[in-house]
Amino acid sequence: MSIEIGVKFIDNLEQARLEIQDVGSDQGGWQRMAPKAVHRVIKLTDVSPTQANIIKQEILARGGEAAVARGVVNHSVEKTDVLLMASLKQYRGFVDKLRMQPFGLAKLAERLAEALGNLEGVKVRKLNCRGKVLELGQRTRVMGILNITPDSFSDGGRYMEVESALEHALRMMEEGADIIDLGGVSTRPGYSEVTEDEEKRRVVPVLEKLLQAVPVPISLDTWRAGVAKEALEAGVHIINDQWSLRGDPGLAAVVAKYQAPIIMMHNGYNTNYGDIMMEVLHFLRVGIDIAEESGISRQNIIVDPGIGFAKTYEQNLEVLRRMKELTVLGCPILLGTSRKSVIAKTLNLPVDQRVEGTGATVALGIACGADIVRVHDVKAMVRVAKMSDAILRGVNCEG
Incomplete structure (x- = not known):
C-alpha cells in the first residue's frame, strides 16, 4: 500500500510521550523528543x-x-x-x-x-470544601443554581420560601448536582440592589435547612464580607464572589479565616477592552494575588470568566471561543452560561427554551478546560457533561 499521511494535534508532554512510544521509540527517545513535539x-x-x-x-x-x-x-x-x-x-x-x-x-x-x-493538561486535585472533599479533574462537576430572589432573570420568585428552596435543592442533587449554589441577590442586567440585611434575611434560613438536609457542598453566591461571615459560621462550604475580592475589601480576610474555597469571577463596569482575554486574565490574576496575600491558599481558588458580565454579545462569544487560555492560571475553571442572554440572542429563544444552547456552551466549555459548570437544567447538563467527559477524558462517568 502507499504511504498515508496523518496529522497529530499534541497539547502536552503526556500526549507527546504516548505518540512517540506508539511508533516504537524507546524511553530514551521519547524523553529526548517529547519536549520538541x-x-x-x-x-x-x-x-x-x-x-x-x-x-x-x-x-x-x-x-x-x-x-x-x-x-x-x-x-x-x-x-x-x-x-x-x-x-x-x-x-x-x-x-x-x-x-x-x-x-x-x-x-x-x-x-x-x-x-x-x-498548560500541561488537566490536573486531578482534591478541593477541601471545609470537610467535604470534591475531586476536580477526573470528571466535570455540575453546580446547580438555587436563586432565592424575586427578580432573577430565569427563575425569580420560584424558590423564595424555605421549603420550596429545599425541595428544589434536593431535586437537583437527585439529578446529579455535585454542588448547590445559593444566591440571595439577583445579578441580572438592570437588577435592583438590596441591603446586606435583606440578603441575610433571604439566605440564612434557607442555608440552615440546606446544611442539615443536603449532603453535597453548598456554595454561597455573595460578594459581601458580612453575609459570607454569617454563612461560613453556619457551615457553608464555598464562597462564590462575582467581583474577585474587589466588591468588599473585607471578604478576603473572612474567606482566609475559615479556609474556604473561593470562586473568583471576571467582572467590570464597562465593555471597553483591547485584547479581552488578556484583560480577563489580568483581572483574575490580580484577584489571585489579593487572595494569596490575605492567606487564601492557591489550592482553594477557582476562576470564572464571567460570561454575561461586563461583556457585549460578541465579547461573550469570543471569551467562550478562547476560554482554553484561562488554563494558564493553573486554577480550576468554572463556567456559568446557563440560559444567559448570549444564548437568547443567538437562538432568539425565551428563557425556558435555552437548554440546547446551554448544552452547546457546556460541551464547548468542558473541551476548553472547565472543571465545573453552573447550570439551571441539572439533569440535562449532567448528561452533556458525562458524554463530553467520555470523549475528552476517556472517563466512564457512571459514578
Missing part, C-alpha cells in the same frame, strides 16, 4: 523595548521566535506586546537564560515557567 505560543503585554530586545535575542538563540512592535529596536515605542513561539525544549533553555538577566526578566522567567507548567 509540544509548541506553545505565549503573549506578553506591557514589555519595555529593553526587555523586548533581550527576550527576542534569547528566544531566537534557541531556535524560537518572538514578534514585537516595529519600534522596539530603536526604542521609538514605550511598550510592546511580545508573541513568543517555541517548543517546550526551546522554552526550557530560554527560561534558564532569562533567569540570569536584569530589568525584571528573572521574575518574568519564574512566571513563564509556572505558566508553562500550568
Whole structure:
C-alpha cells in the first residue's frame, strides 16, 4: 500500500510521550523528543523595548521566535506586546537564560515557567470544601443554581420560601448536582440592589435547612464580607464572589479565616477592552494575588470568566471561543452560561427554551478546560457533561 499521511494535534508532554512510544521509540527517545513535539505560543503585554530586545535575542538563540512592535529596536515605542513561539525544549533553555538577566526578566522567567507548567493538561486535585472533599479533574462537576430572589432573570420568585428552596435543592442533587449554589441577590442586567440585611434575611434560613438536609457542598453566591461571615459560621462550604475580592475589601480576610474555597469571577463596569482575554486574565490574576496575600491558599481558588458580565454579545462569544487560555492560571475553571442572554440572542429563544444552547456552551466549555459548570437544567447538563467527559477524558462517568 502507499504511504498515508496523518496529522497529530499534541497539547502536552503526556500526549507527546504516548505518540512517540506508539511508533516504537524507546524511553530514551521519547524523553529526548517529547519536549520538541509540544509548541506553545505565549503573549506578553506591557514589555519595555529593553526587555523586548533581550527576550527576542534569547528566544531566537534557541531556535524560537518572538514578534514585537516595529519600534522596539530603536526604542521609538514605550511598550510592546511580545508573541513568543517555541517548543517546550526551546522554552526550557530560554527560561534558564532569562533567569540570569536584569530589568525584571528573572521574575518574568519564574512566571513563564509556572505558566508553562500550568498548560500541561488537566490536573486531578482534591478541593477541601471545609470537610467535604470534591475531586476536580477526573470528571466535570455540575453546580446547580438555587436563586432565592424575586427578580432573577430565569427563575425569580420560584424558590423564595424555605421549603420550596429545599425541595428544589434536593431535586437537583437527585439529578446529579455535585454542588448547590445559593444566591440571595439577583445579578441580572438592570437588577435592583438590596441591603446586606435583606440578603441575610433571604439566605440564612434557607442555608440552615440546606446544611442539615443536603449532603453535597453548598456554595454561597455573595460578594459581601458580612453575609459570607454569617454563612461560613453556619457551615457553608464555598464562597462564590462575582467581583474577585474587589466588591468588599473585607471578604478576603473572612474567606482566609475559615479556609474556604473561593470562586473568583471576571467582572467590570464597562465593555471597553483591547485584547479581552488578556484583560480577563489580568483581572483574575490580580484577584489571585489579593487572595494569596490575605492567606487564601492557591489550592482553594477557582476562576470564572464571567460570561454575561461586563461583556457585549460578541465579547461573550469570543471569551467562550478562547476560554482554553484561562488554563494558564493553573486554577480550576468554572463556567456559568446557563440560559444567559448570549444564548437568547443567538437562538432568539425565551428563557425556558435555552437548554440546547446551554448544552452547546457546556460541551464547548468542558473541551476548553472547565472543571465545573453552573447550570439551571441539572439533569440535562449532567448528561452533556458525562458524554463530553467520555470523549475528552476517556472517563466512564457512571459514578
